[in-house]
Amino acid sequence: xxxxxxxxxxxxxxxxxxxxxxxxxxxxxxxxxxxxxxxxxxxxxxxxxxxxxxxxxxxxxxxxxxxxxxxxxxxxxxxxxxxxxxxxxxxxxxxxxxxxxxxxxxxxxxxxxxxxxxxxxxxxxxxxxxxxxxxxxxxxxxxxxxxxxxxxxxxxxxxxxxxxxxxxxxxxxxxxxxxxxxxxxxxxxxxxxxxxxxxxxxxxxxxxxxxxxxxxxxxxxxxxxxxxxxxxxxxxxxxxxxxxxxxxxxxxxxxxxxxxxxxxxxxxxxxxxxxxxxxxxxxxxxxx
Amino acid sequence: xxxxxxxxxxxxxxxxxxxxxxxxxxxxxxxxxxxxxxxxxxxxxxxxxxxxxxxxxxxxxxxxxxxxxxxxxxxxxxxxxxxxxxxxxxxxxxxxxxxxxxxxxxxxxxxxxxxxxxxxxxxxxxxxxxxxxxxxxxxxxxxxxxxxxxxx
Numbered sequence: 284x285x286x287x288x289x290x291x292x293x294x295x296x297x298x299x300x301x302x303x304x305x306x307x308x309x310x311x312x313x314x315x316x317x318x319x320x321x322x323x324x325x326x327x328x329x330x331x332x333x334x335x336x337x338x339x340x341x342x343x344x345x346x347x348x349x350x351x352x353x354x355x356x357x358x359x360x361x362x363x364x365x366x367x368x369x370x371x372x373x374x375x376x377x378x379x380x381x382x383x384x385x386x387x388x389x390x391x392x393x394x395x396x397x398x399x400x401x402x403x404x405x406x407x408x409x410x411x412x413x414x415x416x417x418x419x420x421x422x423x424x425x426x427x428x429x430x431x432x433x434x435x436x437x438x439x440x441x442x443x444x445x446x447x448x449x450x451x452x453x454x455x456x457x458x459x460x461x462x463x464x465x466x467x468x469x470x471x472x473x474x475x476x477x478x479x480x481x482x483x484x485x486x487x488x489x490x491x492x493x494x495x496x497x498x499x500x501x502x503x504x505x506x507x508x509x510x511x512x513x514x515x516x517x518x519x520x521x522x523x524x525x526x527x528x529x530x531x532x533x534x535x536x537x538x539x540x541x542x543x544x545x546x547x548x549x550x551x552x553x554x555x556x557x558x559x560x561x562x563x564x565x566x567x568x569x570x571x
Numbered sequence: 572x573x574x575x576x577x578x579x580x581x582x583x584x585x586x587x588x589x590x591x592x593x594x595x596x597x598x599x600x601x602x603x604x605x606x607x608x609x610x611x612x613x614x615x616x617x618x619x620x621x622x623x624x625x626x627x628x629x630x631x632x633x634x635x636x637x638x639x640x641x642x643x644x645x646x647x648x649x650x651x652x653x654x655x656x657x658x659x660x661x662x663x664x665x666x667x668x669x670x671x672x673x674x675x676x677x678x679x680x681x682x683x684x685x686x687x688x689x690x691x692x693x694x695x696x697x698x699x700x701x702x703x704x705x706x707x708x709x710x711x712x713x714x715x716x717x718x719x720x721x722x723x
Contacts (some may be wrong), residue, residue: 451692460685461618465685467688496698522674523592526620527626527700529618529698532696536691538688539688539690
């Protein structure tokens with residue numbers, strides 16, 4: 284919550300003073316105040332605050348209109364409506380305009396603090412996910428391969444040759460991770476590598492491609508499951524769960540990694556190489 | 572054939588596609604598959620978890636995918652399936668699946684969806700490892716779109 288930069292939009296200097304006092308008491312920095320819509324838009328564009336408290340009645344417009352306009356310029360800023368009026372119709376309009384929470388005046392200090400904490404908890408959590416997902420997956424894949432196939436296991440950072448796409452080596456698996464934020468794991472290897480691995484693990488040379496596909500599906504599922512458990516252990520609020528794997532087989536398939544925040548690795552083992560991509564994406568904030 | 576898992580997706584298509592300006596939307600027949608789907612063109616798959624667990628797969632041929640991307644991008648010509656077109660199609664699959672989730676929740680079934688994974692190529696074999704995959708085909712302004720749902 285600390286270091287959040289706030290702008291107060293309210294046509295009443297009294298309300299502005301009350302809100303400022305509450306926000307500053309909680310350690311937030313009030314970087315601007317605006318008494319009308321025009322002023323609010325100009326200041327927000329320039330200052331790009333993290334949070335805006337928005338009154339619903341403004342001399343040159345209303346809070347809904349003002350929020351909608353503001354969010355065109357400051358997409359990352361979160362807006363909390365603070366108004367004496369509150370009914371279902373206006374709440375619905377506020378939601379549609381992109382406002383994240385609605386508080387009724389007179390606002391009590393605890394209520395305001397709780398709303399802000401809830402609103403920004405997702406941000407902090409996403410930061411934790413971004414800082415830790417790479418390690419969690421590397422650890423998960425390393426532990427599995429070391430114990431199941433043994434030998435040398437190395438993970439090297441890998442740069443995709445073409446931006447955002449990967450040409451499949453033959454067999455790929457995609458597993459989704461779903462929780463407060465989202466993610467996806469892709470593992471891709473040649474059918475030969477998959478076959479080598481399943482033969483080694485089961486100590487059975489008669490394994491077929493069909494069985495190798497089953498192995499790869501389960502392998503990816505375990506990697507994702509273990510990594511998600513590690514992450515959930517860091518913070519229970521992640522609530523990450525793994526969706527069933529989809530195995531993709533074919534000679535000429537391109538996988539689109541998309542524009543999510545992701546990292547790619549080449550997993551090197553004695554039995555062959557495998558490509559791994561892990562991506563994370565911020566989950567939607569629900570209405571508070 | 573039990574259609575209760577696919578109906579929320581049909582309703583999603585009927586609700587979402589016209590909003591993008593698609594003119595004609597004809598629902599064709601259902602089909603049943605087991606474990607595997609083979610498709611060529613563009614395939615988008617999303618994971619589903621919650622009260623039901625599984626996957627949904629959207630299949631469109633390459634030309635159809637470009638046309639859909641073009642309509643979604645306000646008629647901008649789409650010569651090849653570039654980043655922008657891929658992103659538009661992923662977003663469409665996201666919207667359709669999210670809408671289907673809302674439809675599920677009306678029946679007190681709560682599910683969440685993963686980010687979409689988009690693939691393209693020829694003879695793509697998808698193993699969903701579910702005995703029963705229910706598919707429905709749509710004709711969207713002359714473009715064939717198939718939705719396959721494997722949910723338990």
